[in-house]
Amino acid sequence: MNNDSSLTKKFVISIFFTLLAISAYTQAFDSLYTVNTHEIYFKSGKYILEEASINHLDSILSIDSTYIYELEGHTDLVGSEKSNQLLSENRVETIRFYLVSRDIKLSNIMTIALGESKPKVNSEIEVLENRRVTIAVLKKKTLRWISGNIVDDSTNIGIEALVKFEGKNFSDSIYSDDEGKFKVALPDKANYKMSVLASGYFFDERFIKVAKLAPFVFAVQMPEAKVGKTFEIPLIFRGSAAILVLRSVPTIGLLYDFLINSKVCIEIKGHVNRPEEGRSLVGSGDHTLSVNRAHMVMKSMINKGIEPIRMAANGYGNWEMLFPNGSTEAHYSKNRRVEVVVIECKDVTKLRK
Numbered sequence: 087m088n089n090d091s092s093l094t095k096k097f098v099i100s101i102f103f104t105l106l107a108i109s110a111y112t113q114a115f116d117s118l119y120t121v122n123t124h125e126i127y128f129k130s131g132k133y134i135l136e137e138a139s140i141n142h143l144d145s146i147l148s149i150d151s152t153y154i155y156e157l158e159g160h161t162d163l164v165g166s167e168k169s170n171q172l173l174s175e176n177r178v179e180t181i182r183f184y185l186v187s188r189d190i191k192l193s194n195i196m197t198i199a200l201g202e203s204k205p206k207v208n209s210e211i212e213v214l215e216n217r218r219v220t221i222a223v224l225k226k227k228t229l230r231w232i233s234g235n236i237v238d239d240s241t242n243i244g245i246e247a248l249v250k251f252e253g254k255n256f257s258d259s260i261y262s263d264d265e266g267k268f269k270v271a272l273p274d275k276a277n278y279k280m281s282v283l284a285s286g287y288f289f290d291e292r293f294i295k296v297a298k299l300a301p302f303v304f305a306v307q308m309p310e311a312k313v314g315k316t317f318e319i320p321l322i323f324r325g326s327a328a329i330l331v332l333r334s335v336p337t338i339g340l341l342y343d344f345l346i347n348s349k350v351c352i353e354i355k356g357h358v359n360r361p362e363e364g365r366s367l368v369g370s371g372d373h374t375l376s377v378n379r380a381h382m383v384m385k386s387m388i389n390k391g392i393e394p395i396r397m398a399a400n401g402y403g404n405w406e407m408l409f410p411n412g413s414t415e416a417h418y419s420k421n422r423r424v425e426v427v428v429i430e431c432k433d434v435t436k437l438r439k
Contacts, residue, residue: 114274114298118154118224119256122146126181128217130164133176135184143181146223147188154224155190157181159199162216163209171201181219227256229271232294232302236266236282239307247284247308252336253277272296281340282306285347288317288426289340311350316427319383323422326371328378338383341426342390351431354399356380359421361412366403377401383424398429398437 124146126139135143159174159181178197186192206215236247244266250259253276262268272278275297282290287308294304309315319341321334330338345352356376358366366372377400384399404410409417429437 114228114230115271117227117229117271119227119273121153121223121225123223124221125218126221127214128177128219130162130212130217131173133173133180135180140184143184144188146221147185147190148223151191151194152226153194154226155185155195156222156224157195157197158220158222159197159201160204160206160216160218160220161202162211162213163202163205164212165202167202171199174199174201177219181221228274230274230296230298230302231269231271232296232304233267233269234262234304234306236262236268236284236306236308238287239309242307245284245287245308247282247287247306250281250283251278252281253279274298279336280304281336282308283340283343283347284308287311288315289344291320291337291340311344311348311428313350313428313430316425319424319426321383321424323379326375328375328382330382338386341383342387342392345387345392345396350428351396351434352398353427353429353434353437354380354383354397355406355425355427356383356399356401357406357421357423357425358404359407359412359418360404361407361410361417361421363404365405368403370403373401373403375401376403379424395434396431398434400437 124142126135126142128134128139129136157178159178161170161173161177163170165173178199182192182195182197185195202216205213206218207213209216234249235244236249237244244262244264246264247262247266248259249262249268249270251257251270251272253273256273256276256278258270258272260268260270273296277293277295280292280294288311290306290308292306309317311317319337321337322331323329323334324331356379358372358376360366360372366376380399380401384394384397387397388394404421407421408423409421412418412421
């Protein structure tokens with residue numbers, strides 16, 4: 087009985103600390119991020135605001151209580167170190183006084199005066215770029231930790247990779263360690279496109295939500311770019327045209343990143359959705375559309391600097407639909423796709439039909 091009781095107690099304690107660790111790991115916290123930066127310039131030896139500077143300040147001010155204004159004062163290298171330190175303090179104070187006069191809370195303003203210690207241009211003569219107050223506009227944001235593990239899809243061994251996050255008003259990137267693990271803080275209650283790039287592997291792209299009840303650990307299995315492997319590029323085209331919708335343009339950039347960081351050769355295959363119809367005839371509208379979409383992707387790569395000798399582009403009409411009897415939009419979207427097949431470089435010319 088005592089042994090059972092002891093084991094039960096240890097189990098409960100173990101569960102408690104596990105849940106405590108998970109709670110701490112996913113806990114939201116407040117932080118600041120830079121929205122934008124501005125510079126206000128002054129005449130030599132002066133700290134009076136010019137009319138142009140006032141107009142500039144008015145254009146960037148917001149009384150939104152979540153904005154913080156970080157002021158950093160500077161001078162040029164003319165004059166003594168002591169007098170320049172005082173001058174930088176006066177310049178910062180001038181800006182702070184003006185912000186307060188425009189209803190910015192004093193508690194939302196941070197200041198530092200650096201005198202002549204951080205010139206933009208290292209020159210003993212008067213330089214306008216050195217006579218400045220830099221204003222960093224910061225925003226309070228609730229962040230939440232998320233983590234992930236990037237692994238080889240066949241061996242499940244962790245790999246080093248670049249992980250990018252793109253949101254509406256925020257972007258960040260981080261490298262996973264040599265075990266494939268990463269941890270990053272992202273603004274809470276937001277959606278992101280997460281893309282993963284690793285040398286020798288095809289890229290991964292997915293959409294995630296950062297929120298209290300959303301998943302906070304992501305496992306990403308990366309397919310190695312071996313000859314014969316086929317990868318679908320998640321592109322969306324406008325209607326029956328070879329024109330990408332705006333949100334697919336970054337995906338083209340990921341394909342470029344994949345090619346620029348590898349030496350593989352590829353065939354780009356275009357497909358259309360025509361379920362329960364006969365085989366598309368070569369030269370028909372459907373076949374031509376699949377050809378045009380494949381060539382559009384290849385042309386984009388060439389325009390970015392990828393050597394044409396590494397690529398072939400072909401249209402396959404409706405010949406290789408994944409769902410030849412498809413009846414849902416999910417089926418249709420899988421049918422109308424662009425794929426990349428890793429091929430032997432010696433076969434590129436042969437595959438240019």
